[in-house]
Amino acid sequence: MSAETPVQSAGTFTRARLRFRDWRGDRPFWAGLFTLLSGLPIAYFPYATLKLGQMSIAMATTGGAGSLIIGVLLVTLGLTMWFQQATRIFAGVAAIVLSLVSLVVSNFGGFVMGFLLALIGGALALSWAPGEEGAPEAAQSDGPKEVPSADVAPGPVADAGEHGLPVPQTADAGASDNDNGRNRAG
Structure with a gap:
């Protein structure tokens, strides 16, 4: 062919x-x-x-x-x-x-x-519920897609906050966490 x-x-x-x-x-x-x-x-x-x-x-x-x-x-x-x-x-x-x-x-x-x-x-x-017309199967993914927010700067993300949402980690927050850890240990 x-x-x-x-x-x-x-x-x-x-x-x-x-x-x-x-x-x-x-x-x-x-x-x-x-x-x-x-x-x-x-x-x-x-x-x-x-x-x-x-x-x-x-x-x-x-x-x-x-x-x-x-x-x-x-x-x-x-x-x-x-x-x-x-x-x-x-x-x-x-x-x-x-x-x-x-x-x-x-x-x-x-x-x-x-x-x-x-x-x-x-x-x-x-x-039974009617399906959405024009919904391509590629758009239906296994999990939610992360969309970057305009007010949060990209960077490392700490563990989930109290409502299960990711909390961005800043340089100051990381340093204060380390300082608090030393003060508790010392």
Whole structure:
């Protein structure tokens, strides 16, 4: 290859993956996914019929309609978290409240699976915050950067003062410390 060789464009799969990653990074994706998935067992189990050979076991309860409503609302809240990020606080609180209601109404919250997924999704929605736009990753360092102050002359810095801030050491302060040390010893 030479310097003039044009760079091949990324494949369709790579471009789609990168676009999805960018889309996912701009919204509370995992909160929406957990909340969306929590609605499925809550709505499904009251209407499920299990066949064991000739015997069928129906899970139909009086809370079937309530379970269906809670499940559909949780799926809707999960989609809302994805497509309307501004309502994430409301959607997170609503998901947590609906998960608690599902314990009583819907077979212990879809046999605890839907309950736990909704709680985790709601908590993730409440804790998610949008990132700052245009913040380069190089600017985000491991620790705070020291900026020299205009009123403090550069020079050696003594141990931290009473508030944890560095105290500049002057020539006079160093000499008086040494004198005080001699006077105490002598």
